[in-house]
Amino acid sequence: MKHFHISTDIYFSDGALERLTQITSKKAYIVTDPFMVKGGGIRAITKPLHQGGTDYELFTEVIPDPPLEKVAAGVKGFQASGCDTIIGVGGGSAMDLSKSIRRMAEELNPGVHIPLICIPTTSGTGSEVTSFAVISDTEHQVKIPLVSEDMTPDEAILDAVLVRSVPAGITADTGMDVLTHAIEAYVSTEHNDFSGALAEKAVEIVGQYLYRSYSDNEDAHARKKMHIAATLAGIAFNASSLGLNHGMAHAVGAHFHVPHGRANAMLLPLVIEYNAGVSNVTKNRQLHDPVVERYCTIANVLGLSSVNDVMTIHSLCNYIRYLNEAMGIPLHLSQMLTITKEQYEAELDAMAEAALDDSCTATNPRVPLKPEVIELFRKLW
Ligand SMILES: NC(=O)c1ccc[n+]([C@@H]2O[C@H](COP(=O)([O-])OP(=O)(O)OC[C@H]3O[C@@H](n4cnc5c(N)ncnc54)[C@H](O)[C@@H]3O)[C@@H](O)[C@H]2O)c1
Numbered sequence: 001m002k003h004f005h006i007s008t009d010i011y012f013s014d015g016a017l018e019r020l021t022q023i024t025s026k027k028a029y030i031v032t033d034p035f036m037v038k039g040g041g042i043r044a045i046t047k048p049l050h051q052g053g054t055d056y057e058l059f060t061e062v063i064p065d066p067p068l069e070k071v072a073a074g075v076k077g078f079q080a081s082g083c084d085t086i087i088g089v090g091g092g093s094a095m096d097l098s099k100s101i102r103r104m105a106e107e108l109n110p111g112v113h114i115p116l117i118c119i120p121t122t123s124g125t126g127s128e129v130t131s132f133a134v135i136s137d138t139e140h141q142v143k144i145p146l147v148s149e150d151m152t153p154d155e156a157i158l159d160a161v162l163v164r165s166v167p168a169g170i171t172a173d174t175g176m177d178v179l180t181h182a183i184e185a186y187v188s189t190e191h192n193d194f195s196g197a198l199a200e201k202a203v204e205i206v207g208q209y210l211y212r213s214y215s216d217n218e219d220a221h222a223r224k225k226m227h228i229a230a231t232l233a234g235i236a237f238n239a240s241s242l243g244l245n246h247g248m249a250h251a252v253g254a255h256f257h258v259p260h261g262r263a264n265a266m267l268l269p270l271v272i273e274y275n276a277g278v279s280n281v282t283k284n285r286q287l288h289d290p291v292v293e294r295y296c297t298i299a300n301v302l303g304l305s306s307v308n309d310v311m312t313i314h315s316l317c318n319y320i321r322y323l324n325e326a327m328g329i330p331l332h333l334s335q336m337l338t339i340t341k342e343q344y345e346a347e348l349d350a351m352a353e354a355a356l357d358d359s360c361t362a363t364n365p366r367v368p369l370k371p372e373v374i375e376l377f378r379k380l381w
């Protein structure tokens, strides 16, 4: 028996932030990225709260790939604040931190439910609707995906006005995170028709609107579409989980601080080729392989299909590489890191171990072996 449900209420479209005038909270603890305060963007949140009679306190210690210590600091601040609700405002880093703070605060206050509202300012992680939060253990150089149903936000507010300020490079990285979520959810061992439908729609929107969003920040229509696609892909992978791509991206992020979406984007064609058993010399295949068929459906949604399954997979991978290059995302880590090849090689064993231990990898359609993962990391260099 399978089960599909969405526990987050989603408010979206123009004016969605007005929802904040309606909430019943007396005082909200706002966990947000410092850029929201420096640029004054936080007024888009505090003004409707004020109109609705909700007081607030700000916690602005969010940093990319938030570490455990920030969760502890956030919980301490929450406990002292007298707030009854938490609002996470920012990219995946701010939202994941808000989710972890809420979870820990509930553990410290048994029986108390602390409502959590997540408001994304990037169109990427889908964290506003998932039961995942990724926290970094900097001492051990690992990113830990925490997964628990009670981590899921109660409400998500999707207002694309907040992503207007996202620089092109971050639009590219976060948009490729959306594509990776959708594709990994679509081929995961836990996929189902509901998650599949959402993933296909997210892929279709990325195909039509990611490059437009990247190349013209004034393209409000493209931005709105990408903001929805991020959440659609989030609901899809919340139901079916992810795969090796994310397991490896977490390892790359933890070791070299490569932005999450960028690491995913660079790995995506390599992992598709690996999962599909297709190398650049493969021209055709005789065996029926369900994952190949599913990748071909993704290719068809993007308007890419070729003479046979294998050539269609080549088209899909070439398209992803082309899109990456067009948006300034390098194909290889050696193009962006300042370390030597030897220094990179020295990390490979630990990175492969981390990728294999990562909970996302468990639902990859092909069971990876350590030497294969090391080989994929070598191709990434
Ligand atoms: N919880 C999940 O389901 C899930 C899924 C995928 C990734 N993640 C995690 O989320 C994190 C990545 O999140 P992200 O890709 O959104 O990046 P991020 O939150 O780390 O933000 C990236 C950068 O963009 C800036 N930024 C964010 N919004 C902006 C805006 N509107 N205008 C200008 N600058 C803005 C931030 O200040 C930061 O410097 C990683 O830690 C990743 O592991 C979580």
Ligand SMILES: [Fe+2]
Pocket (backbone or CB within 6 Å): 125, 177, 181, 246, 260, 264
């Ligand atoms: Fe992701």
